[in-house]
Amino acid sequence: MSIGTYILVSLVKIVLALLILLTAVAYTTLLERKVVAHIQNRWGPSRVGPFGIWQPLADGLKFIFKEDLTPPYVNKPLYMLAPIIALTTALTSIAVIPIGPWIRLGSVNTPLQITDINIGLLVILGVTSVGVYGVALAGWSSNSKYSMLGGLRASAQMISYEIALGLSLIGVLIYAGSFSLSDIVNSQAGVWFGFIPKWNIFKGQFVAFFIYIMAAYAETNRIPFDLPEAETELVAGYHTEYSSMKFAMFFMAEYANMVTVACLASILFLGGWSGPVFGPPIVQSLLPVFWFAVRVFAFMFIYIWVRGTLPRFRYDQLMAFGWKFLLPLAIANIVVTAFVVAVK
Amino acid sequence: MIPVATTFFFYFLAVLAIGSAIAVITQRNPVHAALALIVTLLALAGFYLMLYAPFVAGVQIVLYAGGIMVLFLFVIMLVNLEQNIREYQFNKQWLVGTIVALALGGLLLFVYRTGRGTFPTVFYQGYRGLEGDNTQQIGLALYGQYMLPFEIASLLLLVAIVGAVVMAKKRI
Amino acid sequence: MPQNYVPIFIFALVAFLVAAGTVALCALVRPKNPFKTKLMPYECGITPFDNARGRYTVRFYIVAILFVVFDVETIFLFPWAVQFKLLGLFGLLEMMIFLGILIVGYIWIWKKGALEWV
Numbered sequence: 001m002s003i004g005t006y007i008l009v010s011l012v013k014i015v016l017a018l019l020i021l022l023t024a025v026a027y028t029t030l031l032e033r034k035v036v037a038h039i040q041n042r043w044g045p046s047r048v049g050p051f052g053i054w055q056p057l058a059d060g061l062k063f064i065f066k067e068d069l070t071p072p073y074v075n076k077p078l079y080m081l082a083p084i085i086a087l088t089t090a091l092t093s094i095a096v097i098p099i100g101p102w103i104r105l106g107s108v109n110t111p112l113q114i115t116d117i118n119i120g121l122l123v124i125l126g127v128t129s130v131g132v133y134g135v136a137l138a139g140w141s142s143n144s145k146y147s148m149l150g151g152l153r154a155s156a157q158m159i160s161y162e163i164a165l166g167l168s169l170i171g172v173l174i175y176a177g178s179f180s181l182s183d184i185v186n187s188q189a190g191v192w193f194g195f196i197p198k199w200n201i202f203k204g205q206f207v208a209f210f211i212y213i214m215a216a217y218a219e220t221n222r223i224p225f226d227l228p229e230a231e232t233e234l235v236a237g238y239h240t241e242y243s244s245m246k247f248a249m250f251f252m253a254e255y256a257n258m259v260t261v262a263c264l265a266s267i268l269f270l271g272g273w274s275g276p277v278f279g280p281p282i283v284q285s286l287l288p289v290f291w292f293a294v295r296v297f298a299f300m301f302i303y304i305w306v307r308g309t310l311p312r313f314r315y316d317q318l319m320a321f322g323w324k325f326l327l328p329l330a331i332a333n334i335v336v337t338a339f340v341v342a343v344k
Numbered sequence: 345m346i347p348v349a350t351t352f353f354f355y356f357l358a359v360l361a362i363g364s365a366i367a368v369i370t371q372r373n374p375v376h377a378a379l380a381l382i383v384t385l386l387a388l389a390g391f392y393l394m395l396y397a398p399f400v401a402g403v404q405i406v407l408y409a410g411g412i413m414v415l416f417l418f419v420i421m422l423v424n425l426e427q428n429i430r431e432y433q434f435n436k437q438w439l440v441g442t443i444v445a446l447a448l449g450g451l452l453l454f455v456y457r458t459g460r461g462t463f464p465t466v467f468y469q470g471y472r473g474l475e476g477d478n479t480q481q482i483g484l485a486l487y488g489q490y491m492l493p494f495e496i497a498s499l500l501l502l503v504a505i506v507g508a509v510v511m512a513k514k515r516i
Numbered sequence: 517m518p519q520n521y522v523p524i525f526i527f528a529l530v531a532f533l534v535a536a537g538t539v540a541l542c543a544l545v546r547p548k549n550p551f552k553t554k555l556m557p558y559e560c561g562i563t564p565f566d567n568a569r570g571r572y573t574v575r576f577y578i579v580a581i582l583f584v585v586f587d588v589e590t591i592f593l594f595p596w597a598v599q600f601k602l603l604g605l606f607g608l609l610e611m612m613i614f615l616g617i618l619i620v621g622y623i624w625i626w627k628k629g630a631l632e633w634v
Contacts, residue, residue: 010523014530022534067547078375084535091531095524117520119479122402122594129410133382136414140375140421149572152421156576159414159583166590173597179479245542249535316633319579323631327586327622331615334593341600342608393521403591411587415580422572483599486592487607497592498614501585505621508581509630512574 014095021094025255026056032304039308059248066244071143074241078141083242083249086134090256093127096120097263098182100273100288120181121173124264125166128219132158134253135228139238151238153315154221154228160322161218161225167330168211171337172200172268185272199271204340207333209269211326216261218322220254223307227315262299263292270295353394361387374420378413385409399479578630589618 030045030052037044045052070079096117117123132155139151176184190198201209218225228238239250266272275291277284313321360383367380385408392401435441486494596603596611625631 006519007522010526014523014527017527018530018534064542065546067549068542075373075375078379080539081379084532084539087535088528088532091534092524092528095527117398117524119398119402122399122406123524126402126405126410129406129414130382132410132414133379133417136417136421137375137379140417148421152418152572152576155414155418156579159411160579163583163586163590166587167593170590170593170597173594174600177598177601179594179598244546245539249538319633320631323582324626331619334597335612335615338600338608338611342605398521399595407584407587407591411584415577415584418576418580422574422577479595479598480602483595484602487596487599487603487610491610494592495610495613495617498589498617501588502617502621505582505585505625508585509578509625509628512578512581513628513630 017094018091021091021256021259022252024259025252026060028255028258028300029059029251030055031300032307035301035304036308039305063244063248068244068246069241071241073143075141075143078137079241080246082134082138082141083246083253084134085137086131086253087249087256089127089131089134090253090260093124093257093260094263096123096181097260097267098185098272099263099292100285101182103285118178118180118183121169121179121184124260125162125169128165128257129159129162131253131257132162134250135238138242138250142238142241144241147238147240150228150240154238157221157225157228157315157318157322158219160319161215161326164211164322164326164330165215165219167327167334168208168215169268170330170334171205171208174334174337174341175200175203175205181267185267185274188271189274197271197274199269199274201269204337205269205333207329208337209265211330211333212265212269214326215322216265217303217306218318220257220261222254222258222303224310224312225318227312227318258300258303259296262296262303265299266292266295350394353390357387357390357394360384361391375417378416378420381416382409382413385413397478399482575633582625582630585621586618589614 033055034044034052045055048055048058070076097120135158136151136155139147139149139154142148142151172184173179176187178184178187188197188199188203217223221229239247242250273288273292275288275294277287279287364380364383364387368377368384371377371380385404389401389404389409392398392404592614593611596607600607
């Protein structure tokens with residue numbers, strides 16, 4: 001494949017991925033409002049279009065046209081930069097996530113991910129680590145006590161759970177033998193006894209799956225770990241002094257992180273895009289994408305379900321959970337997995 | 345595939361790294377300086393990628409830009425430096441500093457001029473085949489040949505933990 | 517090949533342009549009506565007093581340092597996990613020693629109370 005074709009194909013994939021991701025983020029807000037509403041026995045948004053379909057569009061227009069109050073004593077460059085950093089890192093994690101196997105479009109043979117690099121998992125961890133800066137800088141630059149404290153607490157929470165997140169991936173790596181996400185999915189192909197799929201969650205990584213989900217909920221600042229942005233606690237935490245579009249960007253970043261976490265969980269623990277494939281070749285190449293989307297949607301639904309059900313942790317309970325429970329559990333999981341694989 | 349635009353990326357990353365390094369030492373606001381340092385570290389990660397060492401680039405981003413710089417930022421944010429920014433910055437040792445910097449620069453230039461023949465002019469072709477295995481190669485080397493430094497590193501981490509807690513916990 | 521990373525770089529650039537462009541675009545269409553009371557930092561209805569960038573507890577600093585140390589440990593675990601089958605029993609034992617030393621450190625900080633209300 002020549003350089004020109006490679007760049008062109010990459011650009012097409014980038015544009016498509018960004019469009020799909022931004023639409024998914026917008027409609028996740030609608031999904032969340034509807035699901036939480038039904039859990040609370042009421043309708044969600046239902047006026048703006050059938051079943052409230054155009055609600056995200058209305059919200060977006062509102063955010064664009066709303067007045068942006070910039071308090072006078074903020075650190076202007078950092079105040080502007082913080083939501084941009086948060087959104088950029090949240091969007092960039094999608095770059096290495098594969099949604100399907102290699103497909104052939106005419107003469108072009110390309111994987112269904114932006115690029116197939118062999119340290120995919122490390123890139124995602126790195127981008128998540130840089131995303132902490134968006135939160136910390138937002139809190140600091142706003143020059144308000146609530147923002148400062150909210151930003152410090154939120155970033156301390158995010159870095160504490162990053163350790164548990166990283167450690168829970170080690171078990172998966174022992175089984176897969178590679179950082180590349182496509183390789184990890186391919187190592188989960190096949191079935192035992194004809195019907196139990198060889199997903200990592202059935203290969204003994206159930207505890208790691210649990211740790212990963214808990215750490216991911218804390219990384220994305222969602223209930224039950226969303227104290228830094230709860231209204232009754234610190235007003236609104238690090239985004240107290242933000243309004244209109246910058247505020248919307250923080251929320252887009254949060255939902256984009258949720259989507260990334262859901263994609264990663266389905267790749268690492270639930271077999272990625274594996275599923276029954278049948279039909280003519282064009283359907284055969286798109287069916288894995290459908291199975292992947294089913295898994296991601298299930299994860300988002302569980303995210304929102306948990307949000308509607310659980311109360312939130314107090315901050316010291318939150319940090320104690322991350323440092324005193326998840327960390328030793330993750331290390332124990334690594335040790336046990338290592339010995340089990342060594343014995344085999 | 346032939347590497348394309350290597351020269352462009354090299355100069356782009358070099359300008360970015362040097363520019364943000366200069367910004368680190370010239371910015372008055374310490375948070376701006378920390379951000380400029382983060383940009384320098386990311387440019388260095390780009391260099392590691394160009395040198396066919398993707399694992400090192402990833403570790404640079406995860407650890408350095410995403411861990412150590414967070415630590416720096418926490419410390420800068422915990423210490424209120426507002427009045428320090430507006431104070432007059434004076435430095436009584438600027439003459440000695442300039443002389444030492446010139447001497448160091450002269451030494452580096454001398455080393456480069458005399459040792460220029462030993463720098464490779466062509467990229468070592470043998471690395472092409474190993475690029476896909478950077479993580480694996482590091483794994484085999486670190487836990488095979490360099491096992492003792494690895495265990496010593498764990499002791500170093502233990503010392504770091506103990507030192508940090510002792511220093512910070514005078515009275516919680 | 518390093519060429520594979522160029523699309524990520526382009527992607528990050530496009531994402532940054534999307535984010536920055538959205539902010540810039542919205543600055544063109546929104547109304548602008550600042551006056552003093554509206555712009556004051558929020559402090560639950562009272563007039564703000566004291567500097568926002570005061571002094572905060574040292575616990576955040578301890579969390580950051582412990583995060584760096586345990587992150588380094590996680591990074592050491594990555595190439596070991598990837599090469600697990602090749603390194604065999606010897607690699608397993610040396611990694612257990614490494615983890616053991618760090619667990620000793622972890623238990624120490626737990627007992628010392630550095631993780632209390634961290």
